[in-house]
Amino acid sequence: MKTVTNWLDQRTGYKKLMHEALFENVPGGARWRYAWGSTLVFCFTMQVVTGLFLWLAYSPGSQTAWESVYFIQHEMWGGWFLRGLHHYTAQAMTVLLVVHLLQVVIDGAYKAPREVNFWTGIVLLLLVLALSLTGYLLPWDQKGFWATQVATNIAAITPFVGPAVKTILIGGDGYGHQTLTRFFAIHAGVIPGVIIAFIVAHIWLFRKHGLTPKEPRRRPDAPFWPEQVFRDAVVCLAVFLVILFFLIRTHGADLGAPADPTEPFAAARPEWYFLFLFQLLKYFPGGTEVWGAIVLPGLLVAVLAAMPFIGNWKFGHRFNLAFLGALLGGAALLTWLAVREDAGKPDYALATTAAARDAERVVVLARGPEGIPVTGALTLLRGDALTQGPKIFAKNCASCHRFGGGDALGGTPQDAPNASDLQGFASRAWLTGLLDPARVDSAHYFGNTKLKDGKMVDFVKNQVATFTADQKAQLAKVLVALSAEAGLKAQLAADARDTALIEEGRKIIGTGTLICADCHQFRTPDANETAPDLTGYGSRAWLTAFLTDPAHKRFYGERNDKMPAFGVTKQLSPEEIGFVTDWLRGDWYEPAAKP
Amino acid sequence: MAQLPHPSPSPDRRSFLAQAGAVAIGGALALAAPLAGLGVLLDPLRRKSGDGGAVHVAPLAAVPEDGLPRKFNIVATRVDAWNHTPNTRIGAVYLQRPKGRPESAPTVRAFSVVCPHAGGFVDFHTEKNCYLCPIHNSTFALDGTVLDPKSPAPRGLDELEAEVRGEEIWVVFKNFRPGVKERIPV
Structure with a gap:
């Protein structure tokens, strides 16, 4: 065994690499609060693996996307679990990104010389949100279809290039096969590739500058292995258990009725973590959406990115804390307003009930002796007297x-x-x-x-x-x-x-x-x-x-x-x-x- | 940071527990996603092709009486993952009426068009009066047996169960595992 590892080490130098990875110094010793970054790496890895398995069965196309997701969800061995794991891990990632950001800002880890690393983190945050946005459309159900219309129409209101950007993004004048092939390529290929590059840069820079210790240091410095690795593993396990809890409780991710451009869908809402943007848009009257959808969010991200410089100012760090607090508080408030408004609308309740009814019915029909015709599952609903x-x-x-x-x-x-x-x-x-x-x-x-x-x-x-x-x-x-x-x-x-x-x-x-x-x-x-x-x-x-x-x-x-x-x-x-x-x-x- | 001396891991009991815990939990978590996908990966293993019932292929009169084969399409319900397509072509067979049979008892033979060597589509060569796979040049006699002993095909053409009901021909359509001597349905 030893000869083999030595042989390999002489040719790759992996032992030094392992040593550097595991014995990275943790100033002040291992702490639970240092685990957040690792949970994100864990979640991302899970997404890559579950995503590849889903890829084995997913078929992008107007008449096959919903149908293949139905097949994964209802027919394949453990498909509902696999899809649910991918779905809820995505949600967990969004939450963990916010927690990680909060911690970095609170601990002042964004300050010099770590500015570039902070920016790579912000880029990663935006990329993960883009993953979530593109992934939402892929099942090609009513919910994803109508919610994504809003997102791509926002892209279209970008001054000058908007309409062209939208056409390129959705692959034509309207939603269709090309929209799915493009969204799928972006979701499963482009963004993950860019994310991996940024994660490498992020971790490399993190290692270069070292961990930002929480003062006062309670214990002497210790290596990353094993105490901090153990803590990271436990926190990842906790994250995994939370994901499992939601996954089992809801029996996996929702799959609505197949997308139908002719069927009104009043229950179209984005994922819960985009609800604040959704609500924000309501306050911008016709013709001014560009302010709410692009300019304002752009400015907020710009302030976020400027934090390392603002932090140099005497009250800069406090300003940053207050800004982030206001940002998250505002988002929470808008989310709450959106939820409350929907809760008070009988029409919304009816629309969600109708959506659930169609979603349930189409599965009954798809499992019937006739199966799904090549024209797609929508044909089943459109020809169904009960619907x-x-x-x-x-x-x-x-x-x-x-x-x-x-x-x-x-x-x-x-x-x-x-x-x-x-x-x-x-x-x-x-x-x-x-x-x-x-x-x-x-x-x-x-x-x-x-x-x-x-x-x-x-x-x-x-x-x-x-x-x-x-x-x-x-x-x-x-x-x-x-x-x-x-x-x-x-x-x-x-x-x-x-x-x-x-x-x-x-x-x-x-x-x-x-x-x-x-x-x-x-x-x-x-x-x-x-x-x-x-x-x-x-x-x-x-x-x-x-x-x-x-x-x-x-x-x-x-x-x-x-x-x-x-x-x-x-x-x-x-x-x-x-x-x-x-x-x-x-x-x-x-x-x-x-x- | 590279200049900092690396402290060595302490060999005490606490460190051992942390090591064991990290390895155990980390290992379990690393397995979670691959295990979740295993079912979907292996799912095709449990899906068997059709029920193997006989399907109507053609009227007896459509098959030449001189013993030469003619190709017919098998029209049945195709089940492709989530799609069910009724009345669609799912394959083809050669039908022939071997010569020298009494008129009162016409027997029909049916051969799969799929070459038992590597799955090529076998042609019928009218001039040479034999079946020929254009991929690796296997040849088969009219009765389906391997003609040229140098043919790479390990067995003769796969014969399918055919039956004449009244004036109509029905065939039990199947595919067989290519490349082996035995005839194993898939």
Whole structure:
């Protein structure tokens, strides 16, 4: 063994290098407070290693970025852990950078002859922030997509070169494949390379000038190894445990729904440590953003960089301390304001809920038997009735109708409803309520419509109310049979079970004594029908035709109240009408329950 | 700072504990990130290709009766990591109807187009009436066996399970490990 190490040492001189690295003098002996720099080296190394592993599976491209991150997060062995580790270590790095900076300023370690080292540190701080900014876009989810739009648009307002810089940065006029390939190259290649060069310079300069000891020195000088190395290792372990805590608690980093330039995303926010800049921008009225986004932050960094010179002045060190305190205090205040403002906004809460719902749904669809098509996961959401139905309903139907009392997206429209509540439409429960004398003219059904004074309400209130027991039994069969016309997914088992009952019910509707057929057409053509056709009531074909033209003779005809003919007027496309229909009927993909 | 004398590490018990602790914690932390990535690195090992069911390839009438092979594409669902693409070309096979069989019992043979030597795409050479891999010049007879003994291919063309259902040909599509004598599906 000895011969081998000697052989290697003669050719590389590594023993001297190791000796210098390990036996660097620590003035006043090892202290816990000297460990911060080492935690940053530790975190950066973790980022390089986890980043390389993520690189094995990541595919930059508009139709593959989100999809590959989904695959890492939900399909690959331990992928969520790897990605979470990368995510939370990035956050830890930002915090540790601030702590390191604070310590350097408090201890006066920025003063001569360490100015250059202080500047390399500031460059490193900015580079790490740039890493975080570029990394945020890579999953290509709604959050990253919209938050990064803001960042690149800020680049675009830089005087003179801004628009060109933005175009070069995002690789074209808009976001796309080239944006991802560029951001990825910057995130995983350019910045890490520059950071490594600066870390080498930073540590070399640190070694050249030595550690800035905290006075008074409590103990005699000691070598770096082993006491200080041990302390560094323990602090790194503590940092790692904190990262693990967040990683396990949140089960890894968030992955939103795939980026969609056509889908509004009111919940777009940058990472929490950029929230102060985000909040700051709100105070600069149109046309003056350049001051808030570029000039002011630039000046603050300039003051930071001038600290070694300011420090020479009599009260310079105190000024520096006060400045840094004010800077961090201001950032904390702005962050708090941003969080508080969002907390008070119901719209923001709704937007985050909607974002979480889409994010969850797209994973269900991606794991479905069809998988993700080559056109990307966005295709899945855009073709999903459960995703699109409520959105179309909230925008087009909820001004009159309700769904479970709300607008189907968790909100409640301002105006009172003036049409029925469509949750469970055509189900047995829904029809039971419609034929209940106590409920038919409530706001849930016809209460706020013109039909309140119509024949149906009159029939239910005056005749059904006085039904004999036998008639009530017949009515129950009618309800089951009518609901079976819809063929609702949720009732398939019940319908299959009650075939005899349904058969009887159909006869009663068509010819029976409950006089349904007096007004309604059912199964046999009836030129004299004056109320909606009950043939296939609530089925996909029926509902689609109804939404297309409720004033058609087959439905309400001239007696139609305010319901727009969405298809005839082309307010909704056939595809959109299909989404609302499927969603109202509860017909969307659900994974089979695991045994 | 280089001028400062380097104090030597003290050999006392406290120093030993610090050394042991530094090595143990440092070692564990150094392993954390590589271990976290190991699963993703090894993930492909657990993913097996398709279920191996038979896929419809072509009508029997499309295969020449004179015994010459014809190339057909295998159209099936391609699963590529996160993407599922139904009805897409996932490979190709040569189909042939060996001569001299009674008309009532047409048998079809299917050969993989992938050379068992190094995975090249094997052509059918009409003039020489044999299969030829253009990469390293392996030749194969019509029945799939190695023709020229100097061919680098370690085995004949890989035959795939083919079946005639009514008037249609179905093939169990597979790939095999190249470069070895045995036929091992992958």
